[in-house]
Amino acid sequence: MxxxxxxxxxxxxxxxxxxxxxxxxxxxxxxxxxxxxxxxxxxxxxxxxxxxxxxxxxxxxxxxxxxxxxxxxxxxxxxxxxxxxxxxxxxxxxxxxxxxxxxxxxxxxxxxxxxxxxxxxxxxxxxxxxxxxxxxxxxxxxxxxxxxxxxxxxxxxxxxxxxxxxxxxxxxxxxxxxxxxxxxxxxxxxxxxxxxxxxxxxxxGGAPGPVLDMVDDIGTPDAAERWIDAALARGERLMGFGHRVYRVRDPRADALKAAVSKLPGTAGRIAFAEHIETVVLQRLARKYPNRRLETNVEFYTAVLLEALDIxxxxxxxxxxxxxxxxxxxxxxxxxxxxxxxxxxxxxxxxxxxxx
Missing domain, CATH: 1.10.580.10 (Citrate Synthase, domain 1)
Structure with missing residues (x-):
C-alpha cells in the first residue's frame, strides 16, 4: 500500500x-x-x-x-x-x-x-x-x-x-x-x-501568505539569521521551502523570480528575499543533512503577488x-x-x- x-x-x-x-x-x-x-x-x-x-x-x-x-x-x-x-x-x-x-x-x-x-x-x-x-x-x-x-x-x-x-x-x-x-x-x-x-x-494552496508573514516578522536583513535559527529551534516549518515532489530547486521559483525582477521598484524587496532564502537554505542543509529542502514556488509567488498589490x-x-x-x-x-x-x-x- x-x-x-x-x-x-x-x-x-x-x-x-x-x-x-x-x-x-x-x-x-x-x-x-x-x-x-x-x-x-x-x-x-x-x-x-x-x-x-x-x-x-x-x-x-x-x-x-x-x-x-x-x-x-x-x-x-x-x-x-x-x-x-x-x-x-x-x-x-x-x-x-x-x-x-x-x-x-x-x-x-x-x-x-x-x-x-x-x-x-x-x-x-x-x-x-x-x-x-x-x-x-x-x-x-x-x-x-x-x-x-x-x-x-x-x-x-x-x-x-x-x-x-x-x-x-x-x-x-x-x-x-x-x-x-x-x-x-x-x-x-x-x-x-x-x-x-x-x-x-x-x-x-495556502503557503504564499505565510511566506510574507515570515518576511515581515524578520523585518530587516540583520535579523534574518537570528529569526530563522529561533524558528528552527522551535521546530517550525519555514514556508516557501521544501516540496512533496521536487528533490532539487523548484523550477517555478526561478521563473517567478525572473518575472518579479522586471517590475520597477522591486530590487530592494528581491534583495531582502534573496538574503532570507540564502540563510534559510544554509540552515536547512545544516539541520537536515540527509534531506534536500530547496526553495519552492510559493517563496517568489509571495514576492510577486505582493509587488502587484494583491x-x-x-x-x-x-x-x-x-x-x-x-x-x-x-x-x-x-x-x-x-x-x-x-x-x-x-x-x-x-x-x-x-x-
Missing amino acids: DSGLENIVAAETVLSDVDGQAGRLIIRGWPVETLAADKPYAAVLGLLWDGFFPELGDDAEIQAQLGRARAAAFALVGTFPMESGVVEALRTGWSLLNDSEAFDDAIAFPAAAAVFTAAAVRHGQGLPLIAPDPALSQAQDLLRMMRGTPASDAEARALDAYLATVSDHGLNASTFAARVIASTRAGLGSAVLGGISALKGPLH PREAFTAIFATGRVLGWIAHASEQIGEKRIVRPKSVYRGPVPEYA
Whole structure:
C-alpha cells in the first residue's frame, strides 16, 4: 500500500510532466520557464485546452471569448454572499455557473475567476465594485477590477507569468480530485468545484501568505539569521521551502523570480528575499543533512503577488485563476477515458464470524 499514492500511476496525460529529481516541469511540451516568459493567459488556455474543445480559436479569439465571459459573469455578482472570504466567494460564485462539458460553459470558469476574485476583494475592503472591460486581457482586467487603476504592461506580464507557471502541475491533490469527479461525468463545473475545495486546504494552496508573514516578522536583513535559527529551534516549518515532489530547486521559483525582477521598484524587496532564502537554505542543509529542502514556488509567488498589490487573502483565489485551466484540461482528458476512477482499499477493521 502507498498511502500518499506517490508511486501509483493513475493516469496517462499529454498535459504536464513533473520531474522532481531533475527539477523540470514541462507543460504541453513547453518548459515552464519559457511558458512563463512568453505566454499570456489566453495563450496558456489555448495550449492546455487544445484537442478537447473544437470551438477553440486562436489566441486573439480566446482573449475575446474570455472578455465576453467576464462581462457575463459580472451579472452574477450580487447574487451570492461574499462575506466569508475571497476563496469562499469564488467557490460559491462558480457554483452558479452551468455545469456541463460544453466549451461555452467551460470558458466561463476562468473568466469568472477574475471577476469574482476582484469583486470579493473590493467587497471586503468596502470599495465599489468595478465592472470588467472585455477589451482588456485577463491579467489587465483582473488587476484593474481589483485595484481600481489600470495595470501597466509590466504588471500584466508579471501576473501572466504567474498564472502560466501555476496553470498545471501533474496529479497534485486538486487536479486529481477534479479528475476523479470528471470520471463520473458530473460536469466540468463539478470538477472545478472539487479542485478549488481541495486547493483551499492549507497543505496545498495556502503557503504564499505565510511566506510574507515570515518576511515581515524578520523585518530587516540583520535579523534574518537570528529569526530563522529561533524558528528552527522551535521546530517550525519555514514556508516557501521544501516540496512533496521536487528533490532539487523548484523550477517555478526561478521563473517567478525572473518575472518579479522586471517590475520597477522591486530590487530592494528581491534583495531582502534573496538574503532570507540564502540563510534559510544554509540552515536547512545544516539541520537536515540527509534531506534536500530547496526553495519552492510559493517563496517568489509571495514576492510577486505582493509587488502587484494583491492582498494576501486573495492569493489562493489568484492561484485558482491559473490552475483552473489545468483542472478543466485534466477533467476533459479524464472524460475521454470513459472509465470511472475506482481505486481499492485495504480493510483494517474487525471481521465478524460467519457460520
